Amino acid sequence: MTELSRPRGCTCTSPFRRRRSRHGASGRPGRDDRSGPGELSAPAEAAVRGYLARRPEATVVVLGEGPGTGFRRLDNGRLTWLSVLPPGDAAARRMLLPDGPRRRTVGRPGTGAGWPALVGTVERGVVVAVPGAPAGLPAGAVRDLLAVCAARFPGGALVLDALPWRAVAAVFLTVRHHRGVAAVHARPLPPRRPSGPARPGRRWLPWTAVCEVHFAAAQAA
Numbered sequence: 001m002t003e004l005s006r007p008r009g010c011t012c013t014s015p016f017r018r019r020r021s022r023h024g025a026s027g028r029p030g031r032d033d034r035s036g037p038g039e040l041s042a043p044a045e046a047a048v049r050g051y052l053a054r055r056p057e058a059t060v061v062v063l064g065e066g067p068g069t070g071f072r073r074l075d076n077g078r079l080t081w082l083s084v085l086p087p088g089d090a091a092a093r094r095m096l097l098p099d100g101p102r103r104r105t106v107g108r109p110g111t112g113a114g115w116p117a118l119v120g121t122v123e124r125g126v127v128v129a130v131p132g133a134p135a136g137l138p139a140g141a142v143r144d145l146l147a148v149c150a151a152r153f154p155g156g157a158l159v160l161d162a163l164p165w166r167a168v169a170a171v172f173l174t175v176r177h178h179r180g181v182a183a184v185h186a187r188p189l190p191p192r193r194p195s196g197p198a199r200p201g202r203r204w205l206p207w208t209a210v211c212e213v214h215f216a217a218a219q220a221a
Helices: 042-054 069-074 087-096 139-152 165-175
Strands: 011-014 059-063 080-085 103-107 126-130 157-164 181-188 208-215
Touching (some): 042 069, 042 126, 042 157, 087 103, 139 157, 139 208, 157 165, 165 181, 165 208
Parallel strands (some): 126 157
Antiparallel strands (some): 157 208, 181 208
16 A cells, blocks of 8 residues: 555555556456445455454444345454444344344434434444445545544544545545544455356446545543
């Protein structure tokens, strides 16, 4: 990753120095290891796992989650999982995956208007993950999400999965002037492996990345 010039107190790293597509051997956009829409890519899950290594009792909020296999892979026995979906999708998900002591699904319109108030103990940490949805979100919606998370979850993190490089650049421009952001990193999604059968699932566009934003801790009173 390439170190960029950074504002005071903010560390920004990005791989987008060169605008060159990274394709698999077939020359087509790569695929990720996950099997369906609404699932985080492996690099995005790695970012969430890294946050949990530092804050093992954190709340993981997933906006627009798919079948729900992420909890099974990331559960450390201590985290709390909150899946935010439109009301109809949330009801269907609860039928398939009933809420448990540390995992629940809530229904909110769109990408989860009003969901921050449902997060419990923010002092234990909060990491918000959006699996693939930013590719279809307007830049303003991404900026609004950044602002909400920075204000409500000091010391937390936001993981935007499958973000087009132009949107990544917009995120970097936004956080340069945001006092609530401590660091932002971007990791390009890996190309599909040239060997072995292709797996069904999402097809990444060229130059899509995982963008990981960390928010500054709350100031002591």
